[in-house]
Structure formats: structure tokens, C-alpha cells
Amino acid sequence: MNYRLSLCLVALTSFCHSCQKEPDWTEQSNEYLVYTQRDASFDANQHHNYFIADSILLIDDTAEPKYLKSQEAEKIISKVAQNMDRSGYHRVNDKENADLGLQLSYIFDTYYFTSYPSYPPYWWWGYPGYWDPYYWGSYWNGWGYSFPISYSYSENSLLGELVDLTVPKEEGSHLPVAWNMYINGEPSGYRHFDSNRMQRGIDQAFRQSSYLKKENR
Amino acid sequence: MKSKIYQILLASSCCLLPLPGHAQKQINKASFWKSSYFNIDWQANGLIGSDFVDKISGWGAHFEMGHYQTANFAIGGFISYHTNNEYLPYQTFIWENSALSTEQQHSLFQIPFGISARYRLSGQYAIPYIGAKIGAQYTQSEDYIHRTCVYQNNWGFYISPEIGVEIYPFAQKRFGLHLACYYSFATNEHGVLWYHNKHTQNYGFRTGITF
DSSP, X not given: OHHHHHHHHHHHHHHHHTTOOOOOGGGOOOOOEEEEEEOTTOOGGGOOEEEEOSSEEEEXXXXXXXXXXSHHHHHHHHHHHHHHHHTXXXXXXXXXXXXXXXXXXXXXXXXXXXXXXXXXXXXXXXXXTOOOGGGGOTXXXXXXXXXXXXXXXXXXXXXXXXXXXXXXXXXXXXXXXXEEEEEEOOOOSOHHHHHHHHHHHHHHHHHTOGGGSOSOO | XXXXXXXXXXXXXXXXXXXXXXXXXXXXXXXXXXXEEEEEEEEEEEXXXXXXXXXXXXXXXXXXXXXXXSSSEEEEEEEEEEEEEXXXXXXXXXXXXXXXXXXXEEEEEEEEEEEEEEEEOOOSSEEXXXXXXXXXXXXXXXXXXXXXXXXXXXXXXXXXXXXXXXXXXXXXXXXXXEEEEEEEEEOOOBOOTTOOBSSEEEEEEEEEEEO
């Protein structure tokens, strides 16, 4: 009798558990998630101009680095530049004369990109073709992160990093990352629609990072 | 010899008399059935003082059965389940050196079960009662950020007072309607990420059938 009762209870509990109601996905606006982090010691007023790379690194399941230079990529780069201009910085075409550098990456596939360990050496040391500090100058030996990065990367994500090029350029020193942004959402399948959402995400990244705005323009 | 046979027969009868016969078993079974009750209810449930989900929902059910030990006092068992979902529109959370903008779907699923006690008052068509439940509760909290789900589940202690009424509008008195209001307290923590609630408190009402 007890055996049967126990079986009935297990069956009833399983039945109840299967009755959990899923959230209503139609309520979602599907705007992209935007996450930003900063180096607390970064002072916007100490920086005046910036250089932005003219292409977006495409991260997919191949080991060869690819760079996006399409019309959509240009729109993304322009949107970031527009927000930097609005924040009071001046765009320069020569990275040697820039105080700040901006690099953008788009994750199409997470074959290589999964997560970021909270200890050095960081993942991009092992990723073939990822932005190298060498891109910003031969004297940099690795990245300097003052904040922990604790999120996992997903497909259809845009990564943006703002590097501080004003720190003393000594052989072997780390290039400090002053700010980064991570924008992610499910692709809809419509390139134009997704690009617009990504651009709104970039606006949001700057909106929620008010410390990037210069006071004395 | 004859008297000895009579003595054996008398002794045997005395031994067998206290044992219920088939007919008596049937009577006892009918009597047990008559003094038992069964409730199957739909329920609406809301949370009290929760920063995770504060929207009332009707995604739940309640099952209870009991037996009247005396004319008014019954004990039995119950199990119920409930989901409270809430959509949180796109918003920005700002911390010291980081910020996150996203929309979220919060979901809290609860399964309490255990024993119940009930004291009914007198009445012919409408029989009000007060009751209490005590038992265990399973809770699962889920936070969906785009289709990524962050969740935690746990077990806790559950207690719930209840008032209700059984209404018998039909000639066949066994079948009736059941209405009840309840409050519940469970020691389960709920919430994930930056939402933390030390306990889980609910209020709600049930409506269904009784027989």
C-alpha cells in the first residue's frame, strides 16, 4: 500500500513539475543586450582624440582572421565614431597621434570564443587573428585589464574595446583597456533589421557610459 | 461429548465475532468514503514582498483529499503547483564600473505538498471551514535574458492557513463547489542574479470541485 502511495506521489509530483508555464515570448521586444565595463581610473578629460580601425574583425569557425568591410560594417563603425564625436573626442586618421584607440569585433560563431577566464593570459592570446596589442604599437606586450570580465560570449555579438594610448610607452608594458562594450541578441535573419538593432545597441552603450563624455570640449 | 462440541463452537464464534465480515467491510468502506473529501481546484496566486515576481497569475492547480476523524475535524494530504511569470521591459542596471541594458522574463515555479487539517462548521448547502497545511515546498526561480536562462532551485518548509467553503447545490450531495482563500509562507529563497528574497510568501484563492 505504502509502495503504491509513494509511486502515486512521485507520479503526481512529476505531473505537477511538467505543468510549469513557460514565459510568453511574444512580449519580448528583442532589443539587444548591452553590457559595458570601464577602468575606474579612466578620466575622459585627459583624452582628446581617437582612432578607430576601418574594419571589424569577424570571428567565426575558421582560424584565419577575416575583416568585415561591408556597407553594414561601415554603418557600425560610423555609429561608434558618431557617439565618440558626440562625447567630445576628435577623430584622427593616424593612430600614432591618437589618445584613444577603438577596435571592434563581430562574433559570428563561438567555435573559438566561448568565455573569458578571470586570470591571465587572456583568451585572445590563443585566438588566431584577434586584435593584437601590436596593432597599436610594437612596444605593447599584452593587454592591461583593470576589471574582471565574467560573461560568456554568444553568436551575433559585437565587441568593442577602447584602449588608452596615452600611457607611457615602455617596452614590454601592457596596453590598458579603458572601456569595453558587449552587444548581443538573437539574429532575426534580416540583415538590415539586425544592423539597426546593433546600431541602437551602440547608442545605448554610450548612453549608459556617461563617464566617457568629456566635460571641457 | 455433545456439550464439548457446543463449547468448541461457542469459543470459535467468540473468536470470529470481532472480525469484520465481507458485508461489514463494505459498510466500513462506504462509511470511510462518505466521511472523506476530495478537492480539485484551479488557483490564482500572487507573491507578497517579492522583488522577483509581483504579478498574480492563474497558472496553477491544487489537489487535496482528507478524511473526517470526527464529525468536524479532518486530516489529509495535498499537493499543488503554480507558476508566476513576469516580463520586465528593457531597462538599464548601473553598477559602480559596469552597466547592463536588457529585457528579462522572470519565472517562479512552486510545488508545495504535505499534510492538511480542516475544521468544518455546520451548514446544509454551504459548509464553511478553516484549515491549515504543513509540508515541504520545491521552488525554481528562472531569469531569462534573451533565451539564456539563469536559474536556482531549492527545498524549504511550507505552512499555510486557509479559509473556505464547500457548496452543495445539487440533490446528489457528494458533488459540490469549492472556494478558498489562503496565505502561505515557505522558507525557500527565491530570485537569481541581483534579485534576492529570503522567503517565499503567497496569497491566493482557489475554486474548483469537491466530492
